[in-house]
Amino acid sequence: MVKSxxxxxxxxxxxxxxxxxxxxxGSYFHIYMFCPIKKITGLYCPGCGVTRMCLSxxxxxxxxxxxxxxxxxxxxxxxxFYYFICLFETYKKKPSKIRILEPYIWYFxxxxxxxxxxxxxIPFFDFLKPTVV
Numbered sequence: 743m744v745k746s747x748x749x750x751x752x753x754x755x756x757x758x759x760x761x762x763x764x765x766x767x768g769s770y771f772h773i774y775m776f777c778p779i780k781k782i783t784g785l786y787c788p789g790c791g792v793t794r795m796c797l798s799x800x801x802x803x804x805x806x807x808x809x810x811x812x813x814x815x816x817x818x819x820x821x822x823f824y825y826f827i828c829l830f831e832t833y834k835k836k837p838s839k840i841r842i843l844e845p846y847i848w849y850f851x852x853x854x855x856x857x858x859x860x861x862x863x864i865p866f867f868d869f870l871k872p873t874v875v
Contacts, residue, residue, distance in 0.1 A: 750829055765797055788813065788859040791872030810872045813858045817851075 768774045779787040791810035798807035808815045824847075862870035 754825075754829075761796070762800070765793070765800060768793070769797055785863045786859070786871055788855040788862075790862075794872065806875050809875050812870065813855065 774793050777787055777790050779785060780790055789811070792814055795807045795810040795815055798804070798810060804815075858870070861867045
């Protein structure tokens with residue numbers, strides 16, 4: 743069990759390193775991926791602004807990160823908490839209570855992201871669009 747946990751931690755560190763390298767090289771060369779939904783439809787998807795949010799977090803500008811994508815900024819600690827629960831669950835023989843509720847949590851999150859994606863494209867909710875402060 744310890745080997746699988748070490749393997750998961752190494753994979754996590756490699757992925758985080760690749761993310762940071764992508765963000766730093768992208769900011770230097772201005773080569774980021776574009777949002778295909780925004781490009782094709784002109785509408786903001788629930789993930790629009792995530793790259794700029796990550797860059798703002800790396801710079802320590804948390805308010806600007808929140809302005810780029812408030813939903814993912816707020817839910818990021820919960821995703822990290824869930825990830826570490828799954829990671830350290832290898833020591834237990836039975837799943838944690840969060841893992842038992844997992845399907846319902848995912849349905850709830852999908853619903854929230856869909857509603858957020860719709861709301862951020864309604865003119866009354868302009869404050870949900872990715873904005874520069």
